[in-house]
Amino acid sequence: MIRPEELQTIAVVGLGKMGADWVTQLLEGGYRVIGFDAEPGARKSARDRIRSGLEWVEKKKKAGERGFAAGALERFQLADSEEAFVSAARDKAQVLLEVVFEDLALKCDLFARVVPKLPAETVVWTNTSSLSIEAMGLASGRLDRFCGTHGMNPVYQMPAVEVVTHRELEPAVLSFTLAVMEKMGKIPFVAADVPGFWVNKHLVPFMLEAMRALERGEITVEDGDKGLKNSLGHPQGVFKLADYIGADTMYRVAMAMYLATQDPRYYPPAILARMFQRKEFGVKTGTGFYSWEGGKPALARSFADFRIKDSGTLLYVSAP
Ligand SMILES: NC(=O)c1ccc[n+]([C@@H]2O[C@H](COP(=O)([O-])OP(=O)(O)OC[C@H]3O[C@@H](n4cnc5c(N)ncnc54)[C@H](O)[C@@H]3O)[C@@H](O)[C@H]2O)c1
CATH class of the missing domain: 1.10.1040.10 (N-(1-d-carboxylethyl)-l-norvaline Dehydrogenase; domain 2)
Known part of the structure; x- marks a missing residue:
């Protein structure tokens, strides 16, 4: 199991409101991010939306950290097809974070298609607000490495992250997830896999x-x-x-x-x-x-x- 300090790259699928917020948060945390959205319009505007999030973060930082937003954005790589995204994620990412529409069938299809193509040790996170983590984990074929990381809107401003666990979750994956969130300055808390969580x-x-x-x-x-x-x-x-x-x-x-x-x-x-x-x-x-x-x-x-x-x-x- 990868240690929190070894994490370098996270692959984020879905770059709408919350996906772009999460990318901003992960870049602020010092990580590299590979992103993809199925909608060309969302891909086109993603970089600008992430930049404005990073500029908000930069304003909160001390004077010595000016120029942070432009530097952080260089660690973001945008894929222009699902195939290119999966290939980059397979080669570089240790975590997949899913942030697509709140639709169980859509999410399950995506996990069933993408996760089996990633290395077996990949940790899988979903930003779902309410859907069954166990159902999505089963669809991914990696239930033991699959948990919820429900960020609040806007992710980079709101400290809480609801980490949703379940019976089959590998304890090391839960502690890895909590440690990564804390390392980024978030306040994670653990919730059960019931509709709407906590x-x-x-x-x-x-x-x-x-x-x-x-x-x-x-x-x-x-x-x-x-x-x-x-x-x-x-x-x-x-x-x-x-x-x-x-x-x-x-x-x-x-x-x-x-x-x-x-x-x-x-x-x-x-x-x-x-x-x-x-x-x-x-x-x-x-x-x-x-x-x-x-x-x-x-x-x-x-x-x-x-x-x-x-x-x-x-x-x-x-x-x-
Ligand atoms: N909006 C909120 O306040 C909020 C808060 C917490 C959690 N969430 C959760 O975050 C997730 C995303 O919500 P949002 O508000 O960002 O929605 P959104 O509509 O702004 O963005 C969803 C994005 O997913 C993309 N997408 C859909 N299917 C895809 C696919 N197969 N591959 C790649 N991209 C795909 C869409 O093109 C869209 O850009 C949902 O699960 C939602 O419940 C939302």
């Missing part, structure tokens, strides 16, 4: 209940966030947080948790399903619970037209 088991029903209150007309977006921010000490409030996460990811996570548990508290409210269908994904599309301009919330939306008054206002919603 953080989303609490956060998701809380956020969905806020959305239901909004669609019942009990609260506005602005007052909802002001209230929670200044009472429970939330840094931004529940609706702004949903816009940072994205209605697409929120919907997928909630639906996955509902399907896994049949617990109605996780069933995505109509307001979220409609935003998912309309591609109102928050910060990344410019419209969510707020409208966004240049990464800042410009206006809180009223949602009066979304209000559920009677069953006639409930729409059938399908995936976009």
Whole structure:
């Protein structure tokens, strides 16, 4: 088993919001990173998104570390096909980190295709927010070397990493993972492989209940966030947080948790399903619970037209 101090290169698949954040974090930690995304648009913008994350990190550093962002970015290698990614990962990486859409079938297919082509000692991490680690580990054929490393959004700003374990996990892989996270200055904690693990088991029903209150007309977006921010000490409030996460990811996570548990508290409210269908994904599309301009919330939306008054206002919603 590789020792934490021997780790040099991590291969990251999926370079959307969280993938780019993780690359930023790993580069800040001094590692080399090989990255790939199936979408040409995501590949094209990845370097700029990672650079802006690194510039944020650089601003937090002392004056002596100026120029850090440009230097760190040189340790990032972008692959332009899955084949090129797998080949580079096979030759250089000791860890594979998966950060693609929250979709169990998609993730399982990816692991079944990619992991058997990597060296047997490769450690496999997934950033899933809620899906079964055991199911994905089985699909990869390397359950004993497979665990969750659920980073919070934005990864390089939020200290916690939820390390999700299971019965078949090799103890050395768990201690390696915890040590690497600590070495990067993260605060890892261990959680069980149950739907939503620890953080989303609490956060998701809380956020969905806020959305239901909004669609019942009990609260506005602005007052909802002001209230929670200044009472429970939330840094931004529940609706702004949903816009940072994205209605697409929120919907997928909630639906996955509902399907896994049949617990109605996780069933995505109509307001979220409609935003998912309309591609109102928050910060990344410019419209969510707020409208966004240049990464800042410009206006809180009223949602009066979304209000559920009677069953006639409930729409059938399908995936976009
Ligand atoms: N957004 C959040 O706040 C948040 C927080 C914690 C965890 N997560 C988890 O992180 C993961 C990614 O979420 P996100 O918000 O970054 O989503 P995202 O939509 O921003 O990015 C996902 C990326 O995966 C790519 N992708 C899809 N299939 C692929 C494949 N087969 N090969 C390569 N790339 C592929 C997509 O093109 C996209 O760029 C999910 O599992 C999500 O649950 C998200």
